[in-house]
Amino acid sequence: MAIQILLARHAGFCFGVKRAVKIATQSSALHKEVNTLGQIIHNPQVVEDLISKGVKPINNLDECGDNPIIIRSHGVPFETYNKLEQLGNEIIDATCPFVLRAQDKVAKADKMGYQVYIYGDADHPEVLSLNSFAINKPAIVFSTPNELKGKPVSRSAVISQTTKDLAGFKAVVCRMVEDCPELLVFNTICTATAIRQRHTVELAQEVDLMLIIGGKNSSNTKMLAKLSSEHAETYHIETADEMKKEWFAKKEKIGISAGASTPDNIIVAIYNRIIDWFGGLTKAVNVADIPVH
Amino acid sequence: MAIQILLARHAGFCFGVKRAVKIATQSSALHKEVNTLGQIIHNPQVVEDLISKGVKPINNLDECGDNPIIIRSHGVPFETYNKLEQLGNEIIDATCPFVLRAQDKVAKADKMGYQVYIYGDADHPEVLSLNSFAINKPAIVFSTPNELKGKPVSRSAVISQTTKDLAGFKAVVCRMVEDCPELLVFNTICTATAIRQRHTVELAQEVDLMLIIGGKNSSNTKMLAKLSSEHAETYHIETADEMKKEWFAKKEKIGISAGASTPDNIIVAIYNRIIDWFGGLTKAVNVADIPVH
Numbered sequence: 001m002a003i004q005i006l007l008a009r010h011a012g013f014c015f016g017v018k019r020a021v022k023i024a025t026q027s028s029a030l031h032k033e034v035n036t037l038g039q040i041i042h043n044p045q046v047v048e049d050l051i052s053k054g055v056k057p058i059n060n061l062d063e064c065g066d067n068p069i070i071i072r073s074h075g076v077p078f079e080t081y082n083k084l085e086q087l088g089n090e091i092i093d094a095t096c097p098f099v100l101r102a103q104d105k106v107a108k109a110d111k112m113g114y115q116v117y118i119y120g121d122a123d124h125p126e127v128l129s130l131n132s133f134a135i136n137k138p139a140i141v142f143s144t145p146n147e148l149k150g151k152p153v154s155r156s157a158v159i160s161q162t163t164k165d166l167a168g169f170k171a172v173v174c175r176m177v178e179d180c181p182e183l184l185v186f187n188t189i190c191t192a193t194a195i196r197q198r199h200t201v202e203l204a205q206e207v208d209l210m211l212i213i214g215g216k217n218s219s220n221t222k223m224l225a226k227l228s229s230e231h232a233e234t235y236h237i238e239t240a241d242e243m244k245k246e247w248f249a250k251k252e253k254i255g256i257s258a259g260a261s262t263p264d265n266i267i268v269a270i271y272n273r274i275i276d277w278f279g280g281l282t283k284a285v286n287v288a289d290i291p292v293h
Numbered sequence: 294m295a296i297q298i299l300l301a302r303h304a305g306f307c308f309g310v311k312r313a314v315k316i317a318t319q320s321s322a323l324h325k326e327v328n329t330l331g332q333i334i335h336n337p338q339v340v341e342d343l344i345s346k347g348v349k350p351i352n353n354l355d356e357c358g359d360n361p362i363i364i365r366s367h368g369v370p371f372e373t374y375n376k377l378e379q380l381g382n383e384i385i386d387a388t389c390p391f392v393l394r395a396q397d398k399v400a401k402a403d404k405m406g407y408q409v410y411i412y413g414d415a416d417h418p419e420v421l422s423l424n425s426f427a428i429n430k431p432a433i434v435f436s437t438p439n440e441l442k443g444k445p446v447s448r449s450a451v452i453s454q455t456t457k458d459l460a461g462f463k464a465v466v467c468r469m470v471e472d473c474p475e476l477l478v479f480n481t482i483c484t485a486t487a488i489r490q491r492h493t494v495e496l497a498q499e500v501d502l503m504l505i506i507g508g509k510n511s512s513n514t515k516m517l518a519k520l521s522s523e524h525a526e527t528y529h530i531e532t533a534d535e536m537k538k539e540w541f542a543k544k545e546k547i548g549i550s551a552g553a554s555t556p557d558n559i560i561v562a563i564y565n566r567i568i569d570w571f572g573g574l575t576k577a578v579n580v581a582d583i584p585v586h
Contacts, residue, residue, distance in 0.1 A: 166471065173466060
């Protein structure tokens with residue numbers, strides 16, 4: 001029987017990533033060199049492509065010289081804005097609007113005297129940024145519902161890293177509600193993330209093998225891989241070269257999903273590689289040529 | 294084998310009910326007649342006893358004459374306080390402090406512009422009272438998580454009738470969090486209620502038959518009966534006279550729990566009636582004589 005390949009209904013670049021890459025590309029046309037503080041999005045291939053256009057990641061502000069600075073999609077800590085202003089470099093803000101909104105919520109809750117809890121990965125740039133907006137009292141950060149120990153502070157606020165899973169966030173809220181007389185909940189999970197997760201799970205439930213495409217350092221892609229692996233044999237890959245032909249032995253129905261920072265051309269290359277190996281289908285030119293679940 | 298009878302670790306009068314009955318009894322000693330707006334607590338036997346002491350329930354303020362008015366444990370609507378002040382009668386407030394706190398939360402959330410949702414029974418006096426404190430916009434009242442239809446308003450606050458179940462409230466919050474960007478949660482379930490429910494369920498899981506004692510009109514007693522019935526054959530009774538000997542055929546281990554408005558003497562009478570029928574145990578004089586689970 002011929003192999004069947006289906007792409008999840010929502011996969012690949014989200015609004016915030018598209019916007020950040022567009023901002024970076026436009027800036028590269030206007031300046032000889034621009035810098036991003038850290039990688040602009042969590043996809044090594046996209047970052048490499050942008051470097052070739054003069055958009056170079058730096059690790060700290062000492063390295064920037066006079067170049068304009070692009071703030072990456074995940075946002076930066078509150079203090080970095082102050083430092084950037086002192087330096088006087090041109091600032092190009094590519095922070096995802098959903099992250100900006102989450103920053104506002106942290107600042108608001110902290111100002112109102114709530115103890116802020118952040119459901120997210122402590123060392124993720126977005127979470128470092130969010131936490132910095134809790135100016136009066138540092139936020140409590142945890143990456144799984146089980147990490148929450150003891151009773152929450154009696155007036156607490158809880159928010160989520162924009163790319164975490166809704167089921168986990170609901171479990172967190174349920175646990176906190178039990179012992180917290182006043183809990184302010186900001187559901188800051190971005191709609192695209194929630195939809196992408198749901199479609200990935202629906203697809204994983206129907207196929208023999210799932211390929212989740214995206215940066216190994218991409219939080220939202222890792223979450224897709226985790227959720228997918230609960231329903232199907234799952235491989236998290238960055239590029240077509242990582243695939244092994246033997247994964248597909250005796251597999252008839254293949255599902256593909258991709259993180260919010262995965263560009264279309266990588267999805268197309270992976271789809272075409274499978275067709276190279278097993279035939280029976282027409283190769284894709286654009287991502288729109290791939291059958292959607 | 295002799296019958297075994299165990300009383301749930303927390304059963305019977307809660308703090309708020311004890312306080313209300315004490316206030317009513319003290320008032321009856323000071324005045325020839327006092328009135329309560331509606332029944333002071335949801336237990337017909339206690340209400341009858343208080344009537345014999347001159348504490349008489351009335352249905353509306355037209356009936357009160359010059360008597361002092363006791364506000365019952367469930368609280369009264371906001372408007373009633375105004376009317377009482379206009380009438381000029383002495384006001385004795387026996388509202389449960391946990392209900393007072395819930396009233397405050399509704400008023401606070403309403404004032405802050407949130408749409409208030411109340412998880413409670415729409416025609417229960419406590420819920421009528423709570424709802425009246427949402428002055429700017431009427432609250433949305435629902436008694437089961439499934440009654441919540443459609444998306445909640447984007448800035449919502451949710452509170453619970455003090456005697457509802459924690460599991461149901463958590464299900465409500467989980468459902469609302471999904472589609473609500475900002476949700477202020479007040480867990481107003483009173484601690485005594487939550488503890489009584491937990492101990493009732495734990496007992497029900499271990500016995501052959503459960504007796505839940507309390508007013509048929511008592512919301513918290515009905516909730517105990519509902520939770521108990523999920524684990525054991527359960528009878529909700531007000532007095533010993535309602536019991537039937539045949540319920541106990543082939544039953545060895547009996548559990549007893551009682552609502553927050555059930556006085557000790559009714560629990561003792563029921564315990565002793567079972568011993569009258571089946572023997573093998575020493576009768577109780579006080580509730581403290583009954584073995585506790």
